Amino acid sequence: MIEVTNENFEQLLPSIEETIRMASFVAIDMELSGLNASPALKPTLFDSIEERYRKQRETVNRFVCCQFGLTCFKRDPFVNKYTAKSFGFYLCPRSLGESRSKRFAFDASAVEFLSDYGLDFSKVLNAGIPYLNEEEEYSLKQDLANDCLIELSKQTTAEFEYISSKITKWIASFENDKKQEWSESFYVDYVPSVNDFSNYLLIKELRRNFKNIWIKTTDDKGTHQVVASRVSKEEYTRIALEAFKDEEFAIKRSVGFSQVVRCLIETRKPIVGFNMMLDILYLYNDFYRKLPRKLNTFKKEFVELFPETYDSKAIFNNSKKYYPEMTDLFNARSLEELYQILRSKEFLSRFLYQPVIESESTKGKEPETLPHDAGFDSYASGYVFIRLAHMLAMKDKGITKEAPTWTDHLRAVNEFKNQINLIRATVHFLDLEKDDRNSIRPQWLVVENRDKSEPLSISKVRLEANF
Amino acid sequence: MIEVTNENFEQLLPSIEETIRMASFVAIDMELSGLNASPALKPTLFDSIEERYRKQRETVNRFVCCQFGLTCFKRDPFVNKYTAKSFGFYLCPRSLGESRSKRFAFDASAVEFLSDYGLDFSKVLNAGIPYLNEEEEYSLKQDLANDCLIELSKQTTAEFEYISSKITKWIASFENDKKQEWSESFYVDYVPSVNDFSNYLLIKELRRNFKNIWIKTTDDKGTHQVVASRVSKEEYTRIALEAFKDEEFAIKRSVGFSQVVRCLIETRKPIVGFNMMLDILYLYNDFYRKLPRKLNTFKKEFVELFPETYDSKAIFNNSKKYYPEMTDLFNARSLEELYQILRSKEFLSRFLYQPVIESESTKGKEPETLPHDAGFDSYASGYVFIRLAHMLAMKDKGITKEAPTWTDHLRAVNEFKNQINLIRATVHFLDLEKDDRNSIRPQWLVVENRDKSEPLSISKVRLEANF
Structure with missing residues (x-):
């Protein structure tokens, strides 16, 4: 994985943009400085999609993306192989003069979480790459032009x-x-x-x-x-x-990491993530424009920018029906578990023509497993995406004479395009292209202890379920 | 300066407490993650003391102390010498279980400021020492006792x-x-x-x-x-x-740095700072109890905890009247400038019996000048305090036969005890022991350009003066 801070960003940018342009698809992941702006804004089982959007908009307004992982996967047209190149960008908002200074929050538990998984915060706060969305850039240019x-x-x-x-x-x-x-x-x-x-x-x-x-x-x-x-x-x-x-260059440096996101928008590459609801909100808000008040406006505009988004978690959840017998696979509870199962010999040998997935950043060697490092997680999300797409591509094929192409893989996941996984909500995913189903709250919710010998405490249930 | 993170805190604590107990006075300084929670909360020239307190209470509620500098100064009873021992503590709030997690803010311009002056944020966020105030500790103990x-x-x-x-x-x-x-x-x-x-x-x-x-x-x-x-x-x-x-030990580790502040309270040592209004609010709020709504309650309770507080900035501002001819000295605009003037040969030679000030942490050598490092700034604040106290002690003495003692020095600054400097306000300092003077807003404020050839722009004045 290539670590990118403000010190090497300018120098690496042209080759990063080139790598994006050559990619078949781009997998992303973000590490955030916090998840819930307040206990009242925690996701609950009863959130409608609109409520969830409203809550997560608050998250996006308060917390920041500390680390942005991006892995470009390129399908070799002649060989059954995908090559991956991973980048881990460290980000930090910077001020534009003394009075134009963003305030942003950290949640103590997020800081510990990221520390425990090895994030070095000096790379974030001392050496982070700045970024501006289009509105911020416009307002800066106006101020400079008017000599404010x-x-x-x-x-x-x-x-x-x-x-x-x-x-x-x-x-x-x-x-x-x-x-x-x-x-x-x-x-x-x-x-x-x-x-x-x-x-x-x-x-x-x-x-x-x-x-x-x-x-x-x-x-x-x-x-x-x-x-x-x-x-x-x-x-x-x-x-x-x-x-x-000099002024143009200074503005460009302030736009900073947003240039990478603009390259993703320009090239209209398919975007892949894992459980990526918050990621797409940050992608829009921090690097494009402030999130609109209405979810439907957001959906419409997001699809215009990123016409093909695949949430590997949504694909995973919805592929179960095709392979009900693969209980081990579908018991995976995290990206890391899923990644480990999908790269096991046992899984790989179940399907013919498994494509080779080669990590270029680690010179062909398997990259070190670093869960919750955004660079690694973006690699793992893309890896999972390819393996699931291949599994689905093989589902109707039986024994064929040729390995599925990138087009075959893409066709196999087409039914999941622009479906974004939602955790704990009345519906399981957000469809960026269709009107959302009416969310129906269940009339009754039956709660019981896993250990049935213990009595059920209503206060514990309330705390756990957060309603 | 001795750097203290969570890794060596437990081990160093006994010797730190011992150093405090032996000290004649303790100088402190803090580096904060931000100063103004919003533009509306910026200090203005027209703030009454109550308004200022209300604004700064908001600051304290949102931002955190990243680095706490503490220098213990000990007067040698037999020699005309003060020995200084400096500590720089890196602090970070930690969660107490998943749902008891503090959110805290950073201001982008504060992050840059501290980065530019060399603060390594991995020491803060990855390795910071936790702390709890008494209320937080009590609530944690209650939860543990009730097996919540x-x-x-x-x-x-x-x-x-x-x-x-x-x-x-x-x-x-x-x-x-x-x-x-x-x-x-x-x-x-x-x-x-x-x-x-x-x-x-x-x-x-x-x-x-x-x-x-x-x-x-x-x-x-x-x-x-x-x-x-x-x-x-x-x-x-x-x-x-x-x-x-084990539980007692876990609570103690969570109380963390507050143990150092408790030692300051127990030993009733004189506390010295420089421009320390925000510092005393943090001292109270983060390590003792939530700041009360009323300024008068705060003042009363603070003096009970810390009976003698000296703000070197207030002493400096108010000593001008005794030495109107020392224009170079009284033109100093920052702690660093003042420190450099007070240690110059020119200043030192003006007064007899200058005490030796020896930095023990740097083995007698002058410590490296590191402005806005909390450890160094606490040393500089204490250094400035001694030099000013000595200057004032010598003011009525003329030629005497003996060097002023610590008691003489303390007596010389007695008139400034518990007077805390205020920047940009209707009055110049907050007196912790007396009722505050009625703050009178001036009827007219005359504003002119320093460069009188340039026209005056009302919008610029508004922006600069923030009213």
Whole structure:
């Protein structure tokens, strides 16, 4: 798995986009900073789809995606083989000047959960990749175009004052000493912020402050410097065009990870996940546009962006009917369990023409099982998707002479396209393309202890079922 | 500076408490995950003290203290010298079972600020020390005493199921093989959670699950194991007393860092800070009790806990009148600037009998200047406190024959005791012991540009002054 932080994102982006373009489908997974904004917003067995959407919209508004896993699967056209390339992106919202700063929440139990499964939070908060959705990007561009006041952060203000005083002294010495050449430049060491946009604002503010001095930054082997160069008025006007490019680049860096999601939208690749209701809400809200109030609006717009979404969990739940005898398989309770069963010799040998699934990121070796690492989980979701699709493709075939193609696999799961699994609700999945069935609350709910020797406590039932 | 995370906290606690007990005074500083819960809650020039308290109470309810700096200063009774020992504690709220989990917020700009000044967030979120205030501790104890349902977290449930199945198999093999001894024990490797309380709940649940099997954990050179031992009924009853001790220990670990604050309260040491309004609110709310609704209640109760609090910023602001000629000193705008001026040869040579201030944590060497590291900032706050106290002690003395003692220094700042600096408000400080002056809003506020050649924009003024 390739780990991507803000330090290598810019450099890797072109090859990531290329990998997406070449993919047959893209599997995703997210690790979130929390799930339930408050106990009242916990999913219950009696949630209608609209209620669930309303609750999860609150989750999306409060918590953030800390780690975004993306695995591109490519079917080899000549061999019965899928190649997988996995990326784990660490994300963190960054401010756009002191007053445009997002607040986001962590749930202590989510922090422990992710810590226990090995997430390093310095990669998230110290080195995360920023992102903006379209609305945020638009509003930033408007503010920049209208030259609205964007205040420097406290630490950038300190850098600004330090560098300004150095440059001012340099100019004074220069004016006193007529012998120096006009072209001479002056270098000041500086410590860039983890927020690239703050670094841009610093340069912009320095340029505003010193007329006829051109300000740039250089980065030579990790030594960051501000370069001030004395230029003529004519030259200044010419060079000043650079400022537009710098601004465009600063905006691009702030849009950050959303560029990857935009590439998914542009290429209209099938998206695969596992139990991905929250994932698709985050995909829309954080990287495209604020979630609409109405579920139906969301569904319509989401399908326009991502015409083919497959939730491996929904496929799994609904394939049971075709293979009722495979009790071991259908007892799997988590992505990890399912993944382990589907890669067992026992399962693989049940169906002919099992495609090879090769992890390119680990040079062909099986990737290390790292449950709840978004990169690994996206790989496992895609792996599960292929194995289930193959199982379904083989269901009517019996003994054939040729291995199913990618088209065959896709056709086999077509009935599950755009069906998103729902946990604990009145219906089992959300269909992005059809009107949802009326959700009918059961008239009676029969509750009994698994251990029938113990008496049933109504308070325990209430706590467990959360109603 | 000694860095303290959950990994070494338990081991260091006795020596930390001992250091506090020996101290003449204790300087503190906190780094917070955010300052303003919303733009409407930003401090303004027109806040009355009550309004400020109401706003900052919101801050305290939403954000958390990520790093708590504590420096114990001890005056040598025989030499004109203070010895300083600094600790930097990394803190993180932990859940008490799945449903008792705190949500806490980060402000993106605070995350960047702390990142830019070198805070490693893995020390906070992956390895932070937990804490509970008295109310939270009481409620936890009640729940445990009443055997209220405390659910295991998802990852602890997975561990529980894994270990249970292993032990069940062992018992079965044991029952089949009569030759084995009764005393035999069985070991299962396990991965402890970062949350010690979850680890306790795991053992408690295993004990509940296996009657007449005693369950313990061992930790041998980083290899964590659960040990199941078959014991007789009589022995079980005897050993079961251990369970009480385990529970007490688990509660103690959850109270965590609050033990340090309790030691400060018990020893009634003078507390020193710099611009410490938010710090004293956090001190009370997170480690003692939820902040009361009324400011006056808070003031009364805080002084009962901490009878002597000195805000070096308030001392600094109010000493100007005694030394109006020291413009360089009184132009300092931050703790760091003030610290640098007060340790300059120029300042030190102005007053006789300057005490030596020696940092024990850095073996007598001057500690590295690390602004906005809570450990360093607590050292700098205490350093500034001593230098200002000495300056004030010398003010009436002229040439004396003896260096001022700790009592002299304390007497010199007595007029500033329990005066807490307020930024941007109608009055300049909060007096914890006296009724606050009526805050009078000025009838007119005259605003002009520093650069008088530029026109004044009312929208910019509004944004800057935040009214």
